[in-house]
Amino acid sequence: MSRTVYPSAPGELEFVRSFVNTLDVEKGTDQLRDGTSWMAWATEHQVRGAASAADLAVAREVREAIREAMIANHDRSGLPAGAISALDMIADRANVKVRFSATGARLRGSGAGIDAAFARIVTAVAESIADDTWTRLKACVNDECQWAFYDTSRSRTGQWCSMSICGNRAKQSRWRAARDGS
Template sequence: MNTLDVESGQDALATADGLEGFLAAQGLARLRPGPSDLPAVRELREALRAVCLAHTGTDVPPETTAVLDRLLAGAPLVLAIDAAGNASPRPAAGLTGAAALTAEIAAGIATAVADGTWPRLKACLADNCRWVYYDRSPAGRSRWCTMAVCGSRAKMRAYRANRARRGA
């Protein structure tokens, strides 16, 4: 989800080479993406960013859930049982490109839901940031990727707005 820097506009998934490089860096080169996969992968990224934003207290827009429903329908998972009897979701055999990446991500989300960590994956509330981060705060209620930058900016804007209201 952090392949797009909202503030600078730099997008690691702007080209097919960028997608290949990203997947290789993540150990997922076997997914064999092609240029035709770029729109679906970027659509998936933005839909997942919206879900992570919802973890801060907003609603996921219906059009976003429709996008995710469509992408996930083309990325089936199977339940794999290991020798110890443990079960885990895995992408169905034969998937490649965007469908394979979607299935890999869906399997990771299913695991994160099961262990309770999924709601802690959040997108920064700052409109010019939207960086996805893991909320390590004790109560799990952080709203910004970092208090030193985005949180401070938001609090300063609120302070100035309150001060201007009181002065008016």
């Protein structure tokens, strides 16, 4: 299945969506599996610097905590404790701080490599919570997919990364179950 047809999230929230999608559940590929795959993904997303095996283990844990938060967005239940803990941890690690200007406040982080990616993730999540776009970032409810997507539906009730793919699979499954009396 081609994943490039799905709508992008606004601004830096797209970076978060892309980070979560470093794991393609359906294909069984993980762009955070080793230093080489990390560098390919990082270069594509303008992140400079290597990542150690320990860094990548942390990144995989953070990714799944964020995915858990995206699943919680379906119920509008707020950030789960695991996501809060993961975001706090990477905010500290990336030295994210508030910076004020005459026009407002912004979050800024420091570091290179994976810490720069963590800073971008933390600031994007914080800013999207503030501007109410966070709840539109979701993970597909199809357990065999779990692709991160930006819900563009007016009612914010999108469940699948693609209605024509995963939505259709769910409808077919329900139809078969009803037909078979299961």
